[in-house]
Amino acid sequence: MTTDAMSTTARFVSGLRGGRYAEVFLARVDGENLVAEVFNSFGLNEAPQDLWDALDPQVIAAEHQVDLAIKNGPRYWLMDRIEKRPVNDRRIVDFGGIEMFCAATIELPLAELGQRTYRPRPVDRRTIFAFAAGSQIFELLDPTGKVYVMQAYCVAVDPSLDEAALAELGSRLDLPEGWSYRTRILEADLEIDTREVVAQVLQDEFENSYCLASN
Numbered sequence: 001m002t003t004d005a006m007s008t009t010a011r012f013v014s015g016l017r018g019g020r021y022a023e024v025f026l027a028r029v030d031g032e033n034l035v036a037e038v039f040n041s042f043g044l045n046e047a048p049q050d051l052w053d054a055l056d057p058q059v060i061a062a063e064h065q066v067d068l069a070i071k072n073g074p075r076y077w078l079m080d081r082i083e084k085r086p087v088n089d090r091r092i093v094d095f096g097g098i099e100m101f102c103a104a105t106i107e108l109p110l111a112e113l114g115q116r117t118y119r120p121r122p123v124d125r126r127t128i129f130a131f132a133a134g135s136q137i138f139e140l141l142d143p144t145g146k147v148y149v150m151q152a153y154c155v156a157v158d159p160s161l162d163e164a165a166l167a168e169l170g171s172r173l174d175l176p177e178g179w180s181y182r183t184r185i186l187e188a189d190l191e192i193d194t195r196e197v198v199a200q201v202l203q204d205e206f207e208n209s210y211c212l213a214s215n
Contacts, residue, residue, distance in 0.1 A: 013043070014081040017135070018163065021152075022047035022073035024055070024095050025106070026066045034068070035107045038123070039093055039100035047074050051097045060095060075152040075209070076163070080135060083128040083195075118176050120148075120200040120212060127199075129211060131190040136183060138166050140202070140210050143178030148202060148210035149192065157206045166208075173204055 021042035027034050041047045052074060060069035091102045104125035118140075129151055131137055138150040155161050170181030192199075192213050200212035 013084075016042075016077040016082060017080050019077045020046040021075055021077070022052055022071070022098070022100075023075070023103075024060065024100060025068075025070040025072060026060075026064050027068040027070065029067045029110065030107075032110055033107050034110055035105065036068075036070070037102050038072075038104040038106055038125075039095070040103040041098055041100045042077070044092070044099045044101065047098050049074070055096045055098070064093075071156075072207075073154060073156060075154045077152050078131075078138070078150050078163070079129045080132040081128075081130040083130065084126060116203055117205050118142075118179065118202055120202045123199045123201045125199055126195050128195060129192045131186055133186050133188050135186050136167075137186060137190070138169065138183050139181070139213075140175075140204070141180045141182065147213045148200075149190070149213045150208055151201075151211045152209050154203075154207035154209070161206065169206075169208075172206075 019042060021040055023041070024039045025036040026039065027036035052071070055071055057069040057071055061067065092099055093102070094100075104123050106121060106123045108121050129149075131149070140148040140150075142148070150166070153161060153163065153166060167183050170183075173181055175181065190213065192211050194211075201209055203209050
């Protein structure tokens with residue numbers, strides 16, 4: 001991994017593909033919405049499985065005085081590079097021996113809390129996710145033609161899942177009517193720029209995450 005984004009003056013991280021990380025969401029109820037800070041371990045550690053398994057969301061919520069704590073992952077990046085605005089004070093929190101930094105915020109209606117799959121969620125992360133020419137990518141297409149590119153695959157539901165298995169993942173998905181899954185090799189670099197807009201992210205039933213790439 002080549003990086004100067006892990007410092008306070010950082011802007012980019014390259015060589016991400018295949019990098020392991022995990023996240024913890026610290027969420028508070030705000031009226032009819034749930035607002036969460038997203039803490040990410042990438043660049044600090046690979047969220048060792050024994051420490052990750054030992055994390056208790058109820059204990060975390062109590063320690064941090066939030067309404068809900070959510071474990072997300074472990075995951076493996078599929079993009080090749082991230083570019084992010086510089087930050088002057090990166091907040092790091094230790095969750096049971098796993099250090100994580102505050103990477104984004106997410107907000108969703110409480111009424112939709114149990115509706116997790118194939119439903120885009122706004123994530124404020126101010127980044128460019130870049131996939132290099134020649135890379136294989138995995139996409140979901142919704143009935144209106146919007147394209148969501150898999151940004152990371154998850155091993156929480158199926159611990160045996162790896163990148164090689166993603167080419168055939170479509171046959172395992174219970175896609176909503178009108179949705180489709182495809183894989184292709186990029187002929188040119190693909191950048192998903194959400195520095196000035198809020199990213200739209202969704203998950204499939206294996207908790208793999210996808211980001212809206214086009215409208």
